[in-house]
Amino acid sequence: MIETDVLGEPWQAETIGLPPDEEGAVVTTLVSRRAEESTGRAVLHLHGFSDYFFQTQYAEWWLARGYDFYAVDLRKYGRSLRPHQTPMYITDLHDYFAELDLAWDRIVRRDGHDRVIASAHSTGGLTLPLWAHHRQPDELAGMVLNSPWLDLQGKAWMRTPAADAALARLARSQPRREIPRQVSGFYGQSLHRDHHGEWEFNLDWRPIGSFPARAAWLHAIRRGHAELHAGLAVPAPVLVLSSGASTMPAAMGEDVFSHDIVLEVPQIRRWATSIGTQVTYTAVEGALHDVFLSRAGARERGYDVLERWHSAFVDKPA
DSSP, rough: EEEEEOOOOOOOEEEEEEEEEEEEEEEEEEEEEOOSSSOOOEEEEEOOOOSSOOOOHHHHHHHHEEEEEEEETTTSSGGGOOSSTTOOOOGGGGGGGHHHHHHHHHOOOOOOOOOEEEEEOOOOOOOHHHHHHHHOOEEEEEEESSOOOOOOOOGGGGSHHHHHHHHHHHHOOTTTOOOOOOOOOOHHHBBBTTTSSSSSOOOSSSSSSSOBHHHHHHHHHHHHHHHTTOOOOOOSOOOEEESSSSSSSSSEEEEEESSSSOOOOOOHHHHGGSSOSSSEEEETTTOOGGGGOOHHHHHHHHHHHHHHHHHIIISSSO
16 A cells, blocks of 8 residues: 655655564555656665664755665564554564565566665664675665664673573573663654754654664574674675764763764774675764764765765766
């Protein structure tokens, strides 16, 4: 079913049914907007953790360059979240491939696009490269990863084989057990216009403090990390963006607005080249975890990097 999206005209949303799981009915949602002139080019964007698509300014950047823009709200996220579901819950990142396949099929075969940029943020920046590595789509013209989640942040012992084995046991015995973690809410506050930010988004779909992380979900993430660390072969030029630095602030202050306070930038830098053979990495000084939701100066620097990469690797003369 295709209808006007919650963003309003000319945005559309297509609700796509998926096979039910142990919680009941499951759907995914493909949000879209067409550029003024058809060029055969498109972008497919994937959101991050405790997130959904609302970044219309980012979409407009691509629309202005002749790309039709599509975004997926994965099952149990945002537009696709239903009252009977555990938000974000999944036990294998490969399960998302089914809905990415459906989105890609609509973009390429139904709507006739032959050059598609894959774009993702944070957790989506782990899932989308895994999908592209396994599917090897001919139409993939490039990939843009905005602060992708390429390793587990925190103390070193949390990334040891022993810790992963313990998590695997917990995931088998208590898959929905909540993983204790400290969530300050500073990042959400730095974004939402009712707090200290400039963006409007649905707090039921993207809470200030995020949804709980569950054992089986985190185990799926760690298996995804391991697969990426072994090396992927994404068949297109890749741009990886991050903030210039990370920090863990104790209070709301200037550091919150100029650092990644969610993930660790050195990890993104370390693992970026595991994604493929043609990877460009750029740190954007003063940026937030979502580079394109940063304050104006850092945001513009991020778009400048995107423009140069796009011109050099995607829109280059034949």
